[in-house]
Amino acid sequence: xxxxxxxxxxxxxxxxxxxxxxxxxxxxxxxxxxxxxxxxxxxxxxxxxxxxxxxxxxxxxxxxxxxxxxxxxxxxxxxxxxxxxxxxxxxxxxxxxxxxxxxxxxxxxxxxxxxxxxxxxxxxxxxxxxxxxxxxxxxxxxxxxxxxxxxxxxxxxxxxxxxxxxxxxxxxxxxxxxxxxxxxxxxxxxxxxxxxxxxxxxxxxxxxxxxxxxxxxxxxxxxxxxxxxxxxxxxxxxxxxxxxxxxxxxxxxxxxxx
Numbered sequence: 001x002x003x004x005x006x007x008x009x010x011x012x013x014x015x016x017x018x019x020x021x022x023x024x025x026x027x028x029x030x031x032x033x034x035x036x037x038x039x040x041x042x043x044x045x046x047x048x049x050x051x052x053x054x055x056x057x058x059x060x061x062x063x064x065x066x067x068x069x070x071x072x073x074x075x076x077x078x079x080x081x082x083x084x085x086x087x088x089x090x091x092x093x094x095x096x097x098x099x100x101x102x103x104x105x106x107x108x109x110x111x112x113x114x115x116x117x118x119x120x121x122x123x124x125x126x127x128x129x130x131x132x133x134x135x136x137x138x139x140x141x142x143x144x145x146x147x148x149x150x151x152x153x154x155x156x157x158x159x160x161x162x163x164x165x166x167x168x169x170x171x172x173x174x175x176x177x178x179x180x181x182x183x184x185x186x187x188x189x190x191x192x193x194x195x196x197x198x199x200x201x202x203x204x205x206x207x208x209x210x211x212x213x214x215x216x217x218x219x220x221x222x223x224x225x226x227x228x229x230x231x232x233x234x235x236x237x238x239x240x241x242x243x244x245x246x247x248x249x250x251x252x253x254x255x256x257x258x
Contacts, residue, residue, distance in 0.1 A: 002256070003059060004032035005242055006249035007223035008176055009094075009129065009156045009202035012037045012060070013047040016206040016217055021051075025058060028220055034059035034246075035203075035220040036253060038094050038129060040067035042076065045083055052088040061253065063091035063129045065117050068098045068110045075116045084124045090253040092121040093129030094156070097142075100134040107135075111142060118146055121153065127252055128153030130173070136164040143171055154252060156202050158190065165190045169198055174252060176200040179210035179218060182229045191233040200252070201226040201245045 012035060017024060028035070037052055037060055039045025045064035052062040064083040066075050083089055095117040097110050121128045130153055132139045143151070155168050157178040165175055175194060178201075181187045191199070203210075203226065205218035210225040224242075231241035250256035 002250060003034040003246055005034070005223050005227060006200070006246040007033060007035040007203045007205075007220040008154060008200050008249050008253065009038050009063075009178075010035045010205045010220045011040070011044070011207075012205070012220060013039070013044055013051050014206060024219055024221070025060065029059060031221060031224075033220055033223060034061070034249075035223075036061045036063050036090060036129070038063040038091075039065060039083075040094055041070045041073050042066075042079060045080065049083050049086050049089055053086065061088050061090045062086070063093050064089055065091075065093040065095040065129065066113055067094050068096050068113065068131060069101050071102075071106070071109070075113045077116060077120060080117075080120060081124070084120060084126055090126065091129040091153070092117050092124065092126045093153070094131045095128065096131035097135035097139050098131060098133045099138075107138065110135075111138070114139075114142060118142070118151065122146070122149050122151055125150070130155045131157070133159060136160045136167075140164070140167050140171070143168075143173070147171060152252065154200060157204050157208070158187070160190075162190050162193055165194055169194065174198045174200055174248060176202040177226060177230060178202050178204050179208040179214075179222070179226060181233075182210035182225050183214060188233050191230055196234065196236075196244050197248060199230065199245065200249050201230065
């Protein structure tokens, strides 16, 4: 049975959930919410796989990779390759570029780490889970250089404008929206213009909780509020938005189609 909602990016493995993780996953199962638990380094990538595998049909999947701001770890391709081959690993990442929290002096290191993960995604046939902040031009240049090699993926927590979104879409990528769309109209243009079959929802929990939960720890369950706002901006019913974003996630990450 497929879920009603699919939060494609959470950090349910992070310590913010250590006290009540089981309760949250039980509520997710009851409410029909699936998620991809995303790693940011070796430790959290391994933990994401372990959480996904803790029950065969728990509606939790894993993404494994090295976040661009993690400077204390070199990208160990063999280690991540092993995790990528686990049956419930569905994406490579969180990987990409971040010039918001890191200056230009770190760009070349980030590019190198990003490119290694792109190569791993192509090798394993997994889509990318891309983090990009204040570096869309650089990220697009890198992704464009791999055109024609079967690369796919999602630009998670999309924070750019329509021109950047259209460029990613032209490369065959999808874009996903997170909590901030519920309390600002800044992303309405992109939501309106992006094709419904190319957008998804992600919470990035425990960070960036949507309205009406701002200031609280974010949870995968709150993806419902993001889907509700997508529906409002697109002028469709919440049910249709939930079905579309879930269908897109199932196709991208699990290879499932109608």
